[in-house]
Amino acid sequence: xxxxIIKIVLEFSALAITLTTLISLVTAWYINQDRVKDMSxxxxxxxxxxxxxKANDTNFNGxxxxxxxxxxxKYYNPEAEAYVAYQQKYHSEDYSFNYVDQRxxxxxxxxxxxxxxxxxxxxxxxxxxxxxxxxxxxxxxxxTLTFGFDADSDYTPVxxxxxxxxxxxxxxxxxxxxxxxxxxxxxxxNNGVYTYQDFNLNPLEEDMVIEAxxxxxxxxxxxxxxxxxETPEATQTYTNFxxxxxxxxxxxxxxxxxx
Numbered sequence: 001x002x003x004x005i006i007k008i009v010l011e012f013s014a015l016a017i018t019l020t021t022l023i024s025l026v027t028a029w030y031i032n033q034d035r036v037k038d039m040s041x042x043x044x045x046x047x048x049x050x051x052x053x054k055a056n057d058t059n060f061n062g063x064x065x066x067x068x069x070x071x072x073x074k075y076y077n078p079e080a081e082a083y084v085a086y087q088q089k090y091h092s093e094d095y096s097f098n099y100v101d102q103r104x105x106x107x108x109x110x111x112x113x114x115x116x117x118x119x120x121x122x123x124x125x126x127x128x129x130x131x132x133x134x135x136x137x138x139x140x141x142x143x144t145l146t147f148g149f150d151a152d153s154d155y156t157p158v159x160x161x162x163x164x165x166x167x168x169x170x171x172x173x174x175x176x177x178x179x180x181x182x183x184x185x186x187x188x189x190n191n192g193v194y195t196y197q198d199f200n201l202n203p204l205e206e207d208m209v210i211e212a213x214x215x216x217x218x219x220x221x222x223x224x225x226x227x228x229x230e231t232p233e234a235t236q237t238y239t240n241f242x243x244x245x246x247x248x249x250x251x252x253x254x255x256x257x258x259x
Contacts, residue, residue: 053097055130062128135222148200164234169201172223
């Protein structure tokens with residue numbers, strides 16, 4: 001029987017990041033289906049999951065605080081008011097993170113897909129704000145991951161203010177080392193006029209791939225750090241500032257089993 005290939009794309013989107021002396025991150029998962037010949041595949045749930053954490057970084061230098069020895073490989077869950085052990089870990093985590101939210105990727109857009117809002121206070125130039133995305137791949141096939149920011153024609157920031165903000169992405173390896181992209185500004189400049197731009201972030205020379213299995217785990221795992229900063233050169237204080245939409249997309253080719 002001829003093999004069919006089904007292309008599945010999962011998209012994890014932040015609807016907005018609001019800076020008022022705070023930033024709000026709102027995130028959502030989406031999925032697109034491809035049709036194969038005359039058959040439509042209705043996928044109720046894709047077995048991939050994202051967990052969002054916020055770093056504790058006392059001096060906001062982009063290096064989270066070290067976790068106490070008693071709590072290495074644990075994160076703090078504010079809802080439970082307790083430290084909880086990481087599951088399906090592929091590296092030892094000795095940095096301090098707080099749990100924010102966790103969602104499976106569903107096959108339709110709904111409020112169930114939304115991750116909780118994250119609030120940052122006292123935003124000012126040179127501070128670095130760090131988030132960790134813990135992505136778990138249960139599919140049993142390799143997933144290609146992309147991360148990027150999307151320009152939106154309806155987005156109307158304060159004139160020339162977006163040029164004061166940078167973003168970068170890091171991938172965490174098995175030794176807990178993080179490989180970062182360079183800082184990328186949200187704007188491009190042309191004759192003194194700044195416009196924000198579409199851009200993807202990838203610290204690797206090849207595709208970012210979450211393999212079917214990672215190390216001795218029966219699942220695939222990858223941790224990403226997203227860092228956002230107001231550039232060191234910025235001097236202005238911002239209130240009610242919204243950054244463009246960002247997305248994490250996962251895709252894999254799923255061959256239909258032959259009879």
